[in-house]
């Protein structure tokens with residue numbers, strides 16, 4: 127289900143001294159079945175933009191059309207739109223409120239008025255989609271790990287059966303394993319379940335690895351839309367707005383600056399490896415096997431940790447202890 | 450975005466009223482609130498009204514904002530007016546079914562309405578022109594003499610400023626949670642009272658969980674920075690009364706005294 131955004135402007139608290147122009151003249155299409163990433167520095171309007179996709183926010187100016195529904199039409203049933211366009215907020219685990227995973231994931235489908243058997247079916251399917259088993263059903267969402275709670279929260283949106291899934295920084299605050307789990311689930315939702323996915327992220331590596339198209343926002347304006355390769359080719363522009371490019375892309379640029387004839391449009395580690403093998407392996411300037419770094423470990427262990435504390439360990443004497 | 454959050458009504462500005470010492474404004478507002486309850490004649494109301502309008506004008510508060518804060522209590526004003534109109538005994542003005550409106554009732558209703566409007570205007574003038582921080586600072590200073598009789602002035606002020614600091618955060622959080630539940634098809638508008646009350650559960654539970662977590666974090670962060678209550682604590686902003694404060698106090702005192710004479 128495609129989404130069209132036409133000349134969208136959103137102003138928070140218009141007419142007050144606190145007025146903020148969060149979006150200005152943004153036109154964008156989310157194509158049916160695609161994987162779109164939205165990137166932009168903090169405060170650039172990403173969250174504001176995606177809340178227009180399911181009618182949680184109304185445009186100050188401009189139009190949003192979801193499938194064949196024009197959201198500016200007051201008669202549109204917003205609940206239907208929200209069922210079709212599932213929106214997962216940042217830190218979605220903070221909205222869990224039920225005593226069991228089952229009850230929480232069932233919240234959405236119940237609101238949509240499905241009969242109990244259908245609700246159960248949807249809950250199980252949604253949990254399966256995020257890779258959680260039936261043994262989760264009766265547990266409390268407050269006793270799960272960070273990555274698990276977040277998957278429960280995503281399941282809560284998937285249980286409504288959306289065609290489009292919009293995720294706002296779904297990996298924020300997770301450890302590397304939790305991040306990988308979530309990302310591989312999202313990839314599967316797109317590849318295996320055929321969902322249209324819109325991913326808001328600050329991680330350029332994730333964009334390079336997952337997205338088919340990228341939209342770049344800066345201070346409420348749409349800077350560019352294109353394939354990851356096209357977008358990351360604009361390294362200067364991305365650096366200027368403070369986003370940067372994936373690490374491997376940067377490495378290739380640095381190599382090129384040092385005079386090596388390498389391609390700089392690589393996006394992933396695999397592509398970088400192939401390119402390095404091509405360049406260094408072929409002309410034999412470096413025997414590759416010896417040049418390879420020991421897999422992922424750093425001898426120096428990174429910056430010193432432990433042992434150092436802030437100035438002074440205690441509070442100054444006097445006062446406080448009171449009468 | 451946090452500093453700009455639309456809490457309460459502080460309307461930032463640099464007017465002479467904004468620059469007055471918060472204690473001056475608190476004392477004058479407190480005095481006005483008391484005086485208002487003794488007034489029942491038009492000239493007295495007019496006098497106080499002129500004082501307040503002058504203050505609001507100098508402070509540059511847009512009438513739109515004033516109207517907004519008045520509108521919120523319009524229903525209460527109308528209710529008390531109708532109550533007074535029909536419940537006060539005296540010569541009959543008109544009858545409406547079993548109810549009788551009286552002339553003294555009309556008068557009392559108008560007096561009460563006038564008091565309420567002036568009450569709102571005076572507290573609005575205070576909150577529009579004084580930031581919450583300045584307000585609690587001023588309050589702490591004013592409460593200080595009461596410490597002798599066991600009033601924990603510093604703690605009260607600290608609690609107030611923490612509460613004020615977190616109201617916008619909580620509102621923001623509530624809005625975010627509400628949107629997240631709406632994204633899951635929740636509906637907070639329709640249904641009868643019980644349904645609507647129950648529909649609040651998905652908002653309140655996460656809100657409280659978050660608030661408790663935040664309170665824990667805050668306590669930890671305050672202790673990590675050696676907070677131990679008011680004892681021996683010095684101040685960053687020391688309040689000082691200036692000539693304009695004295696002038697404002699004297700001027701308001703004269704107007705209030707005159708209003709009391711005119712009653």
Ligand SMILES: Nc1ncnc2c1ncn2[C@@H]1O[C@H](COP(=O)(O)OP(=O)(O)OP(=O)(O)O)[C@@H](O)[C@H]1O
Pocket residue numbers: 138139146147148166167168169170171172173174175450
């Ligand atoms: N509810 C609100 N009320 C007022 N201003 C807001 C509100 N929500 C966002 N803003 C402002 O709108 C602008 C865009 O915010 P938005 O949250 O869309 O940015 P973002 O790109 O999602 O940032 P982040 O990466 O930090 O999540 C910011 O300047 C923000 O302060």
Ligand SMILES: [Mg+2]
Pocket residue numbers: 172173174216294
């Ligand atoms: Mg955001």
